[in-house]
Amino acid sequence: MTSRPTVVLVPSWGSGHFMSALEAGKRLLATGRGAFTLTVLVMHAPSEAMASEVQGHVRREAASGLDIRFLQLPAVEHPTGCVDPVEFASRYVQLHAPHVKAAIARLGPSSRVAAVVVDLFLTALFDVLHELTVPAYVYFASPAAFLALMLRLPALREDLTGAGFEAMESTVDVPGLPPVPPSYMPACLVKAKIQSYDWFEYHGRRFMEARGVIVNTSVELESSILAAIADGQCVPGRPAPALHAIGPVAWFGSTDDQQPHECVRWLDAQPPASVVFLCFGSMGSLDAAQVREVAAGLERSGHRFLWVLRGPPVAGTRLPTDADLDEVLPEGFLEATAGRGLVWPAWAPQREILSHAAVGGFVTHCGWNSILESLWSGVPMIPWPLYGEQHLNAFELVAGVGAAVALEMDRRKGFFVEAAELERAVRSLMGGASEEGRKARRTAAETSAACREAVGEGGSSCAALQRLVREILVSPTEGNDSR
Template identity: 65%
Template sequence: MAAPTVVLLPVWGAGHLMPMIEAGKRLLATTGGGGRALSVTVLVMRPPTEQQASEVEGHIRRAEAEAAAAGLDVRFHRLPAVEPPTDHEGPVEFTSRAVELHVPHVRAAVSCLPSVAALVLDLFCTPLIDVARELAVPAYVYFTCNAAALSFFLRLPALLEEAAGEFAEMDGAADIPGLPPVPPLCLPTPVMERARPECAWYAYHGRRFADADGIVVNTAAELERGALSAIAAGRCTLGGPAPALYPIGPVISFPPPAEPPHDCVRWLEAQTPASVVFLCFGSGGFFTAPQAHEVARGLERSGHRFLWVLRGPPAAGSRQPTDADLAELLPEGFLERTRDRGLVWPTTAPQKEILARAAVGGFVTHCGWNSILESLWCGVPMAPWPLYAEQHLNAFALVAAAGAAVAMEVDRGRGNFVEAAELERAVRALMGGGEEGRRARERAAEMKAACRSAVEDGGSSAAALKRLSSDILCRQLPSSSLATP
């Protein structure tokens, strides 16, 4: 008989797709016997653009090869394409409504599988919890963000009832269990205008998380004890029962280093240890000329070595950054003046490989959770520059709760603008010998050790993954087989 399959349903963004696939592979490896007690079936929704579709297919080919090499039973099933919504007001609404359109296709795909052990859903796929209930299949949410953001999602429906007006106009801080009092301007972007569909969708998903059989979180107990404890105690769900939590992170896949080495990596190998500040803003981060000029001035005045991955604004009709036109985006003479201590890279770069290099002493980041985990895994302290989604909350938690970053003032009212003087101050604090930077470096080193021990045999995340595997397998056994002989 074929092994029961765990069905994964990610959305198409690489920051959602790849961590969920990696988690599925780890789940199989945990079941023993080469993962033969379970298999994994990944349902693939076609992305809305051809460029994204091509990227997803590339990710799938690599994942198939890696799974085959490890002897793991991972299969991919491509769902029929749907006509995506065109009247949406933002990415959260677009993604959530696109998922709703896939419900009949997911129901049909799952119904055709001979033995389904569980359905694991991306955080934006909570309407599929109802399908799991119809089919009598356990449903788990795979939460790609951190426990701080999960606490916020679960708390949001009640928070919306408690706050009369816009969050930005609140008196005092927001109460997010497990975190220090959160300034209103540190709340996620989609909830800052309550009347917009983005806010309603965030609240919808937050309510539905509580309906799942469990929530798998890409974090480690040692990284976020406060938030995880608050969720488990029911403080985020107003005393109601909290779903079972499985903190299994950091879930990070590291591809083999490129051969020959990437030009950025070669440049770093020539630098002294911990001497370079690295600036990179994820797949969606880009700069206009005014902001790029501020960054350039701040870096130049900081006096520190830097590697800056600079992307330009999207082309008309696209949301993806373009390769940067350095002559258009940078101040005249900047490259010549900083040639001996800086490198500006105008297209994508291998972030994981870069963070792993000894020369990198600090990371100016947009605070996507995957980027934060990669930085902590390498023990690199950060200066947060959040841009959208839950990144402002991530930045707050990184500074106020984790302590692995130096604060940087970001003006949300001006499109998350950062002045040159503020960037200069933050880079000097991060890379210099002052107390703020020293504390951030110490905490980053501690969290590096915690991340690595968590995923080792006997570590907290390895134990949570085994508990998840056991819970899924136990649901497959008839009650008579569970009786004591």
């Protein structure tokens, strides 16, 4: 009896990347209907906090009964002399290449490797995949707009001065998007992080070697951008990699908790669509001055709110701590907002909160996973980008998707937002008088329906998954580019 082939998934260790890639792998499994298994190669996360998160995900999924095998790769030394997280991650992955090669080679005698899917920051592994002559795919957990930009980076470099994007007087051409103001270029690509630009450009070039790029988006969300990439507008003169838009990829199931979270219980007592939810992601925290402005803006807005307020990061990591509310909040704020506001100082179940009927708006850092969760639930947003590609996501959310009310911020002061501006944006989104808010709410509801249709039977993302599975199974080596 011939053993079934396996698809090998190599995710990044960051929780958002890891879980998104794993969910995409599970969708491949379900679409394949038992035609192959899934093997996940797990790298040691570079910090104890991240390692604990990853191992928690692995334990939960290993016990799920699905046809997934997890293989822990040997630990490697941390690279030294890195100036930013992107350079560290890229060089850290390079050190894993021999272990990835050995793990895949060992699978050969018992299980044919039909394809290897790597995270967008793991393209350095392409060298060993080409040596092994296995088809290589990229899993792109961010939106297609950022993929288009990464493919365009070599050409854009020619237009930059030494000061980088922030000194440009003209807009930036990202195919498929309206002209992008330089201020909305990703924070990871500004002048002070030129090493990041180099590494993002490196990965963008290597995407062209992949047999395909699996993107966490849908035709309904980013049709013009996907079409522009496919038409070769990002890298003129070269065929674009095949695109597989299978999103939204996120986990929308129920939790295993017996009792509802305290935040959810509080929401149960609030009127429908009355609460604005503020949460800044797994690495988002605000300094003391910004906390004071947020508190003042929320108090003056008069609207109900649920604010997930985290403390400063753990020493040596980017992960926030639980906040001491008595220490960080302005005196009298909790008393003044009692009954209409809840400030939560620790982790909160964002997906459950966004799907709650009481939530009518979301102030978000614009991580793509958070945006997709909000759109899935039909919740309009106020974008407050902080790091990574989030500024480009914020631009697309307002100018492209249209499910958000723009928020003005002072980028010279670390994306600082004044109390009056937050108050204006919350009133616009949550009140009934603003046409901007009405449009955002209407668009969010329409986008929610489109996202659900895309992943349902016969939807565009469902069809893309089916085509991808056929491609993986029919010819495991044809089309692999070993340039």
